């Protein structure tokens with residue numbers, strides 16, 4: 283999704299803006315641009331394609347000034363092109379705007395403005411904002427932006443520069459993330475904190491319907507009607523290294539390897555000295571004990587974590603769990619009562635569909651628990667309670683450590699509910715907690731032996747089709763595995779509940795098919811072995827993921843990858859790792875960039 287940034291201070295703005303845009307690259311983009319006031323006028327440079335093209339342009343057409351705004355665009359309205367790239371300006375070039383989001387009524391606004399004589403250059407929705415602000419400008423940029431926003435419906439994180447007030451950036455937010463970084467004599471703005479970390483750790487999270495006036499030495503917040511708002515800064519305490527590659531070739535590989543530490547960070551603060559689970563941050567024991575039904579909603583990878591959540595909560599706590607994709611849920615007519623818990627999962631905490639689902643559930647009176655990796659995110663702030671996955675920043679587009687840490691949160695919720703509902707004995711609960719405490723070390727073991735996967739990837743990376751099969755939790759992991767391969771290797775990959783194969787999908791199997799069989803549910807080994815034999819007999823190459831010292835599948839699969847012994851219920855925490863590595867190595871074999879897959883954005887802030 284688009285990334286926006288801005289700077290006002292004492293430094294040369296261009297390198298600061300480019301630096302911040304580089305940090306936002308992971309969000310996905312197809313063009314980039316900046317606007318800087320050079321002391322006389324606002325100069326705009328923009329370019330289709332990678333940031334390096336913008337940098338090349340800037341090397342030839344240098345602009346210097348200490349105030350500016352920047353943007354990486356992920357095309358929605360109008361093709362990726364120099365003209366459609368942001369910043370957009372009004373006709374006189376005196377107002378420049380960068381925008382993340384969608385102006386839904388831009389067609390009618392454009393018609394009205396055209397009738398008034400405004401000439402449009404681009405096909406974008408954003409350009410209407412530049413003309414509208416010009417239309418309302420009467421010597422006060424803050425007022426002009428506020429008036430323009432009243433005409434706009436849709437979502438936005440917006441930053442505006444005006445040559446008549448060259449000491450100020452006005453920014454605003456509705457349904458698109460925006461943070462302001464503050465330091466002595468300089469202020470920064472960006473779509474997310476990773477872009478600011480190099481300069482400051484003190485940030486303001488802008489809330490919906492807030493407008494901000496940013497000067498070198500002040501940051502002032504207002505509501506829609508320009509009534510002042512008092513806000514506190516938050517201090518970011520995670521290390522900048524967490525947002526750098528630290529010697530790994532790609533962020534994705536780094537983040538896969540960070541899983542043991544991330545899992546530890548998720549688990550340890552929630553296990554007391556007495557070896558009990560403490561998740562009081564999400565609800566009192568009383569609320570949890572009286573929970574009669576749970577609804578889980580999320581998108582993509584987070585949705586797959588939710589499916590595992592359903593299995594384990596139903597297994598351990600015997601509470602019925604419904605799970606839905608957020609983009610579906612928001613348009614259904616779900617049924618809630620106050621004894622229902624609504625668990626919403628999102629790495630970024632900014633996914634548009636997920637936020638819409640949460641707001642809808644809130645209206646229906648459900649208690650909302652957000653599981654997210656971003657403490658200051660909209661989801662974390664709007665939910666009734668928030669469980670931090672504590673995974674550290676995830677930069678690669680394809681989610682890895684966010685998934686396993688989300689799983690860990692769901693295991694903790696499942697076991698706590700089981701304890702409170704009395705559906706698990708004390709002995710089994712303490713065994714389960716003890717086992718969870720070994721998972722991080724076991725994840726290290728999975729990561730130590732990557733050779734089999736690397737070798738198998740080098741032989742099979744260009745297979746036309748890949749099917750992931752499994753039963754129960756292995757089926758959920760099959761879905762997540764198929765998504766990983768789809769995203770970063772562009773292979774047509776699908777997950778099938780292994781028992782469904784013969785109800786249709788087996789017709790697709792031929793010699794150009796890879797089948798990955800995830801086999802960690804001991805009671806179902808024989809069934810899975812039959813499925814492997816069925817697909818082998820039809821020419822598929824088969825990789826099996828199962829327990830160490832397990833030889834059940836040696837004769838049926840072409841290659842076997844092992845994970846350490848653990849409880850069958852906990853295997854998703856480990857069995858996903860070989861699939862993440864497999865997708866990564868396939869992508870590298872094809873010379874693709876696994877961190878930035880085509881057409882995808884890290885944070886999907888529009889519908």
Ligand code: F6R
Nearest residue numbers: 582583584628629630633680681
């Ligand atoms: C897949 C992936 C996406 C996200 C989905 C939801 O690797 O990253 O499927 O999981 O867009 O994003 P969040 O979790 O930020 O709500």
